[in-house]
Amino acid sequence: MTHFVGQCRLRKLAVTPQRLAIYGALARTDAHPTAEGLYRAIHVRYPTISLATVYKTLETLEREGLISRFSFLHQAARYDANQERHHHRVCIQCGRVEDFTDRALDRLPTGVHQRRGFKVLAQLVQVNGLCRRCKHPAGRSVRPT
Amino acid sequence: MTHFVGQCRLRKLAVTPQRLAIYGALARTDAHPTAEGLYRAIHVRYPTISLATVYKTLETLEREGLISRFSFLHQAARYDANQERHHHRVCIQCGRVEDFTDRALDRLPTGVHQRRGFKVLAQLVQVNGLCRRCKHPAGRSVRPT
DNA sequence: TTCAGTGCAAACGGTTTGCACCGCG
DNA sequence: CGCGGTGCAAACCGTTTGCACTGAA
Numbered sequence: 001m002t003h004f005v006g007q008c009r010l011r012k013l014a015v016t017p018q019r020l021a022i023y024g025a026l027a028r029t030d031a032h033p034t035a036e037g038l039y040r041a042i043h044v045r046y047p048t049i050s051l052a053t054v055y056k057t058l059e060t061l062e063r064e065g066l067i068s069r070f071s072f073l074h075q076a077a078r079y080d081a082n083q084e085r086h087h088h089r090v091c092i093q094c095g096r097v098e099d100f101t102d103r104a105l106d107r108l109p110t111g112v113h114q115r116r117g118f119k120v121l122a123q124l125v126q127v128n129g130l131c132r133r134c135k136h137p138a139g140r141s142v143r144p145t
Numbered sequence: 146m147t148h149f150v151g152q153c154r155l156r157k158l159a160v161t162p163q164r165l166a167i168y169g170a171l172a173r174t175d176a177h178p179t180a181e182g183l184y185r186a187i188h189v190r191y192p193t194i195s196l197a198t199v200y201k202t203l204e205t206l207e208r209e210g211l212i213s214r215f216s217f218l219h220q221a222a223r224y225d226a227n228q229e230r231h232h233h234r235v236c237i238q239c240g241r242v243e244d245f246t247d248r249a250l251d252r253l254p255t256g257v258h259q260r261r262g263f264k265v266l267a268q269l270v271q272v273n274g275l276c277r278r279c280k281h282p283a284g285r286s287v288r289p290t
Numbered sequence: 291t292t293c294a295g296t297g298c299a300a301a302c303g304g305t306t307t308g309c310a311c312c313g314c315g
Numbered sequence: 316c317g318c319g320g321t322g323c324a325a326a327c328c329g330t331t332t333g334c335a336c337t338g339a340a
Contacts, residue, residue, distance in 0.1 A: 014294060014339050023226065032223040032242040036329075050297040055330060057295090058224055070233065070242065071222035076304060078177040078215040079203055081168065088215065089263055097177040097215065100257065108270070112245065113234055117277030121237065125253070126269045132262030159314050159319060181304080195322040200305060202320090221329060 001027070004066070011064050021046050022057045023066070032070060087125040093134035100127075146172070149211070156209050166191050167202045168211070177215060232270040238279035245272075 004023050008015045021042045026033065033041070039054045061067045078097060085106055086099040102125075110120040149168050153160045166187045171178065178186070184199045206212045223242060230251055231244040247270070255265040 012294095016295065016339070018296070026224055027226040030227070030244065032225050034221040034223055034329085036221065038224070048297080051329095052298075052331080053296055059331095060295090062224075065228070067224055067226050068228065069222050070225055076179040076181065076216070078179055079171055079183070079207075079212055080177050080215055081172040081212050082175070083210070083213065089258055089261075091263075092266065098261075098263075099175065102257070105253070108250070110272075112247070113272055113274065116234075116243075117280065118234055118236075118243075118272075119275040119280045120272055121274040122272075124271045124273065126271065127255075127258055127263075127265055127267075128269065129258065129266040130264040135262065135264045157315095157319095161314070161320065163321070179304085193322080196304095197306080197323075198321055204306095205320095 007064075007066055013060065013064065018046070018049055018053055019057055019061075021049065022054055023061060026067060087127070089127045089129070089131075091131035091134055092128050093130055096131050098131075152209075152211055158205065158209065163191070163194055163198055164202055164206075166194065167199055168206060171212060232272070234272045234274070234276075236276035236279055237273050238275055241276050243276075 001020070001024060004020075004027070005015055007013075008019070013019070022038060025038050025041045031037075035051065035054050035058055038058075039049070039051045042049055042054070058067065058069070062069050080099070082099055084101065086101045087105055089098040089100055090096070105123070105125050108123050110123070113120050146165070146169060149165075149172070150160055152158075153164070158164070167183060170183050170186045176182075180196065180199050180203055183203075184194070184196045187194055187199070203212065203214070207214050225244070227244055229246065231246045232250055234243040234245055235241070250268070250270050253268050255268070258265050
């Protein structure tokens, strides 16, 4: 937590009790909570906090690289008629998704997970980056259909 | 498309013009469209179709394994204070997410993508399956916080 | 004292649902 | 002709936004 305060100072972010509570609650768990879950956890000891503040704070901390959000392309579900086993290459700029197949990726070892009592059903690889168009800032970046 | 009709017959799904239009539009593209995008594409030639029908149909086709949805955990964003490079093990039953690290996965070859003009920024592996609790149907499955 | 941060309430956008009607099998 | 599928409108739910207030620096 002292480290967190230091990081805030470094980045000229105000160290507010709300931020401490939110980051603290997130750092204290490995359950990958939702914004709502954090809000509920904090609300007990901090009844005046608002859900909007939780969202705004999480956005700030993510932008500053202090936390990360797990939810690829959460804006809208994307569908695919391609039913053969494949992985995804996602352009983080324009949102374009390309399929690719890779026999090697389909055979990633699963022992690590099984040893921890986890039954592996699928392993999906998502390659994030910039597509040809977006790599060269010339082109306009278009949002997907 | 004949194949699609056959699959519908097999599964006792009514072959309606709407379903044909929706599946057809999806099969005809590799752009991983959203429900809305499909709706717009179909609406031109099929002005009476409803967005709700598109959603219901996509859900049906996904349940039957004829198409797939790309949007892991789209219900709500999940946050994580763990900033070291890691991957995710996701229980598809209870939604629990565990982090794991794997040096080998961090070094997956990127040549294939670069050759296609794609600049790789990150490669994320998501291992889907059943966690210890959910593997053995004894335990109740709890939704995440 | 100043401006970033907070809290409220209202808006938003993607998705789901209830229900009456329709048309495939 | 029966029941699964469709279309409409309203509800839902996670998230974002506008705005006035507050408190960290």
